[in-house]
Amino acid sequence: MPFRPRYTGLIERYRSRLPVTDDTKIVSIGEGNTPLIQLNNIPKLLKYKADIYVKYEGLNPTGSFKDRGMTMAVTKAVEDGSSAIICASTGNTSAAAAAYAARAGIKAFVLIPDGKIAMGKLAQALMHGAIVIQIKGNFDDGMALVKQVSKEAPVTIVNSINPFRLQGQKTASFEIIEELGCAPDYHCIPVGNAGNISAHWMGYDEYYSDGIVKSRPVMVGYQASGAAPFLRGHMVDDPETIATAIRIGHPQSWDMAWKLQKESGGWFDECSDDEILAAQKLLTEKEGIFCEPASAISVAGLMRDINSGKIPEGSKIVCTLTGHGLKDPDTAIKQSSTPLITVDAALDAVKLAILDKI
Numbered sequence: 005m006p007f008r009p010r011y012t013g014l015i016e017r018y019r020s021r022l023p024v025t026d027d028t029k030i031v032s033i034g035e036g037n038t039p040l041i042q043l044n045n046i047p048k049l050l051k052y053k054a055d056i057y058v059k060y061e062g063l064n065p066t067g068s069f070k071d072r073g074m075t076m077a078v079t080k081a082v083e084d085g086s087s088a089i090i091c092a093s094t095g096n097t098s099a100a101a102a103a104y105a106a107r108a109g110i111k112a113f114v115l116i117p118d119g120k121i122a123m124g125k126l127a128q129a130l131m132h133g134a135i136v137i138q139i140k141g142n143f144d145d146g147m148a149l150v151k152q153v154s155k156e157a158p159v160t161i162v163n164s165i166n167p168f169r170l171q172g173q174k175t176a177s178f179e180i181i182e183e184l185g186c187a188p189d190y191h192c193i194p195v196g197n198a199g200n201i202s203a204h205w206m207g208y209d210e211y212y213s214d215g216i217v218k219s220r221p222v223m224v225g226y227q228a229s230g231a232a233p234f235l236r237g238h239m240v241d242d243p244e245t246i247a248t249a250i251r252i253g254h255p256q257s258w259d260m261a262w263k264l265q266k267e268s269g270g271w272f273d274e275c276s277d278d279e280i281l282a283a284q285k286l287l288t289e290k291e292g293i294f295c296e297p298a299s300a301i302s303v304a305g306l307m308r309d310i311n312s313g314k315i316p317e318g319s320k321i322v323c324t325l326t327g328h329g330l331k332d333p334d335t336a337i338k339q340s341s342t343p344l345i346t347v348d349a350a351l352d353a354v355k356l357a358i359l360d361k362i
């Protein structure tokens with residue numbers, strides 16, 4: 005039998021490009037190495053001749069890209085002697101922090117907006133044994149509190165203001181380049197705090213600066229209309245959207261994101277909640293890919309920019325699908341139009357139900 009070494013996570017794979025030493029004890033759950041899936045049916049529907057790929061980050065261990073950053077943040081926190089981490093979260097950061105803290109045997113404190121977090125994410129944080137503090141406020145309130153608390157208590161912040169987070173997340177760009185053999189022309193990505201778009205740019209820029217690729221992609225960041233500070237040009241105080249993962253009005257990586265937008269020749273745009281849900285459904289029904297609402301905005305925005313001609317035919321495009329659809333079953337079931345059929349447990353009844361639909 006041919007031997008293939010066991011994949012043991014992104015720090016091991018990209019050791020030389022990350023701030024670790026030979027002595028660093030790595031905290032990993034096998035994150036990274038996610039599939040880059042080419043869309044087959046959506047481009048046909050759009051009558052669009054180009055290569056569209058989705059980077060399915062929902063297939064990370066806790067179901068979102070946050071694991072890429074968390075393996076680095078927790079590895080470094082432990083290396084620096086910390087025994088507790090803290091974060092504010094719209095859900096996925098808390099799930100990742102809880103899991104990696106469990107793996108490392110340290111404590112995780114997570115602040116989440118009361119009632120505005122998807123059920124799957126809450127279940128994860130609780131099951132992994134994090135101390136979950138619901139605040140009567142939104143993510144931005146939580147973030148401000150976490151910054152203050154970390155000055156007064158021995159806890160390490162693992163939000164994306166922790167620079168190790170972006171170091172871990174930049175590896176998604178390395179994987180994309182290695183699989184495509186080049187950088188894509190456009191990279192479309194959801195924007196909340198703008199940490200991930202910044203991390204992707206760092207990754208692309210690193211391979212470009214080292215001469216591994218000859219170009220960098222145009223970076224396109226999409227925000228939900230009710231939570232779109234990059235479109236308004238200023239912070240937003242009461243962000244609202246069904247895409248709870250990007251329900252953020254005060255992005256922490258504001259300056260970095262504007263800088264990369266200019267450097268990459270990219271832009272920001274916004275999508276309505278209806279457009280987001282329509283794209284989520286299209287991906288599940290036409291491609292078999294189930295992502296959460298916040299993730300689907302990258303495809304919702306892309307479709308609009310394709311239709312308007314902003315992104316020309318013949319382009320090579322990557323969309324990041326940031327989190328798994330199972331994270332938010334409530335939103336999914338509520339918007340599903342597929343009827344649920346109930347019949348007697350009898351052959352006749354089942355046969356009739358099937359023949360009726362063929």
Ligand SMILES: *Cc1c(COP(=O)(O)O)cnc(C)c1O
Nearest residue numbers: 096196197198199200249326327
């Ligand atoms: C965190 C998150 C985002 C936003 O990423 P930022 O780095 O905050 O811009 C988007 N989608 C999902 C599913 C997330 O969990």
